[in-house]
Amino acid sequence: MASECRVTEPLLWALRELRSGFTPGSSAAVQDVLDRGAGSCVPFSVLRELHTLLRERGSQIYLHELLEGSEIHLPVVALPERNPQLVARLEKIKAKLANEEYKRITKNVTCQSNRQGTLADLGRQVRPLKTIIITIFNFLVTIAAAFACTYIGSQYVFTESAGRILSSVIVASFVGLAELYVLVRTMEGQLGEL
Known part of the structure; x- marks a missing residue:
């Protein structure tokens, strides 16, 4: 000081x-x-x-x-x-x-320069594809189930086949849109975590 x-x-x-x-x-x-x-x-x-x-x-x-x-x-x-x-x-x-x-x-850098990669690399690459295939399959099964349930359940309301098919398509469309909305929100969340 x-x-x-x-x-x-x-x-x-x-x-x-x-x-x-x-x-x-x-x-x-x-x-x-x-x-x-x-x-x-x-x-x-x-x-x-x-x-x-x-x-x-x-x-x-x-x-x-x-x-x-x-x-x-x-x-x-x-x-x-x-x-x-x-x-x-x-x-x-x-x-x-x-x-x-x-x-x-x-x-995560390997010193081996093989073109095929290891099985662990293959597993990492297949896992997202497997998830997408299961999600699409689940989407299609949900729409088909909604259509079938509505078609069978509408036999008590409609006597004609055209009315039953039309109501089943409408319900399957709503279920498909709802499932698509949930799918997009889920994918958006997963992309945000990356």
């Missing part, structure tokens, strides 16, 4: 004028600053005493006017040297993490 400020000419002038009012501990620091001249560093404790002296004497010059153009002196922080064992351990951990990342990225 900063504890000093670089001196400018107006601040040197104020320190020369009020040199006699400082405490013995601060007057040595003031004399040292006056000997070095502009660009030297003055501690904040001296600046606090200077501010008190300016207020006691009722001066028309304020401390912020004297500090204008000054800059805070920040001491250089010496960074400690890194422990070689720690550096070696960190490098080892980095290498291990990089190796794990590489293995994660390349876990």
Whole structure:
């Protein structure tokens, strides 16, 4: 943390004028600053005493006017040297993490270049096709069952065959549309998970 400020000419002038009012501990620091001249560093404790002296004497010059153009002196922080064992351990951990990342990225890459693929690959490719075939078969069976149930059940309402077929087609169409709606919503959900 900063504890000093670089001196400018107006601040040197104020320190020369009020040199006699400082405490013995601060007057040595003031004399040292006056000997070095502009660009030297003055501690904040001296600046606090200077501010008190300016207020006691009722001066028309304020401390912020004297500090204008000054800059805070920040001491250089010496960074400690890194422990070689720690550096070696960190490098080892980095290498291990990089190796794990590489293995994660390349876990599904095979080094065999056969054109047919393995049985596991074939199973993965057939599974979606199997699901689609079962879904289409289920769709067709549902429509056929709706048609058959309506045709058989409508014999009590209609005496003619044309009325029975027409009502069966209408019911099968509604069931088919409902099944299609459910199918589309299901497929949309499965595509969203991919």
